[in-house]
Amino acid sequence: MRDEPNQLDRTERLQVRLQGLTREHRDLDDAISALEQTGRADMLTLRRLKKQKLGLKDQIARIEDELYPDIIA
Numbered sequence: 001m002r003d004e005p006n007q008l009d010r011t012e013r014l015q016v017r018l019q020g021l022t023r024e025h026r027d028l029d030d031a032i033s034a035l036e037q038t039g040r041a042d043m044l045t046l047r048r049l050k051k052q053k054l055g056l057k058d059q060i061a062r063i064e065d066e067l068y069p070d071i072i073a
Contacts, residue, residue, distance in 0.1 A: 011067065014063050014066060014067055015067065017063060018060060018063045018064065018067065021056050021059050021060050021063070022060060024056055025053060025056040025057060025060060028049055028052060028053040028056065029053060031049060032046065032049050032050060032053065035049070
């Protein structure tokens, strides 16, 4: 029973982290869209932002896998 509160704390920390990463990913998506719509976007900046967004997506996927593991019946 001692591990249960520790696991709950970890789960809560992961959920908070997931929310933050998701918000950051959405903000980057909005920024990329805004830059692309101007038609004068710096390609290097766009590439950097897209790479950063992809890294966030990977982090989100890892946390989601830990929080919600696939259970094969």
